[in-house]
Amino acid sequence: MIAGLHRRRLPRRFYDRDTRVVARELLGMQLVHVVDAVPRVGRIVEVEAYLGPHDLAAHSARGLTPRTRPMFGPPGHAYVYFVYGMHHCFNTVTEREGHASGVLVRAVEPVANLAGSTRGPGLVCRALGIDRRLSGHDLLSDDLFIARPPRRERVAIVSRPRVGVDYAGAWARRLLRFYVRGNRWVSRP
DNA sequence: TGCACGATGAAC
DNA sequence: TTCATCGTGCAC
Numbered sequence: 304m305i306a307g308l309h310r311r312r313l314p315r316r317f318y319d320r321d322t323r324v325v326a327r328e329l330l331g332m333q334l335v336h337v338v339d340a341v342p343r344v345g346r347i348v349e350v351e352a353y354l355g356p357h358d359l360a361a362h363s364a365r366g367l368t369p370r371t372r373p374m375f376g377p378p379g380h381a382y383v384y385f386v387y388g389m390h391h392c393f394n395t396v397t398e399r400e401g402h403a404s405g406v407l408v409r410a411v412e413p414v415a416n417l418a419g420s421t422r423g424p425g426l427v428c429r430a431l432g433i434d435r436r437l438s439g440h441d442l443l444s445d446d447l448f449i450a451r452p453p454r455r456e457r458v459a460i461v462s463r464p465r466v467g468v469d470y471a472g473a474w475a476r477r478l479l480r481f482y483v484r485g486n487r488w489v490s491r492p
Numbered sequence: 493t494g495c496a497c498g499a500t501g502a503a504c
Numbered sequence: 505t506t507c508a509t510c511g512t513g514c515a516c
Contacts, residue, residue: 351499360499370512388509390500407499425500435511467499490500 345411390425
């Protein structure tokens, strides 16, 4: 089940590729946060790709700020932000340093030690105990990382427009949200 | 220093 | 469809 978690941790080069490819391949991977020596594990079933400063829906489109600094850094790091005064959202930074792109994890299927709903980006962070103190954290660390599943599994992928980015004009209509077809944990099928 | 606004979630 | 709730970014 969760044996050999650290051994299955994704390498830096996984994240240093086209963001849409990384987003799709993250489906089925296991997001892990070790809290008080207990690994909280969720299988990623829904993500969104944010392609960089030219993508008007991406936070990096407003330029480098203290909040978005991790997005402009090297791949394989966490970008966690606080929204609506009460929710946190977890992203992985992708592509080369300065590209400022990333993948938002919108929903996970419970695998181990998760309590409460995990359908939706805010709820994923709540269940996994992730907040903005982890923004900029290295995803090749021992306490926060993403691992290959124990067994290779094939998933059918659905592409849809991203959620909550209507302000981004034509970019809001791009099919940059991906989820596992038929999975009951997807936030908005 | 002030203020409008969210890459949301839950209630109605 | 409405509202809770507050950090962030930019206007002043």
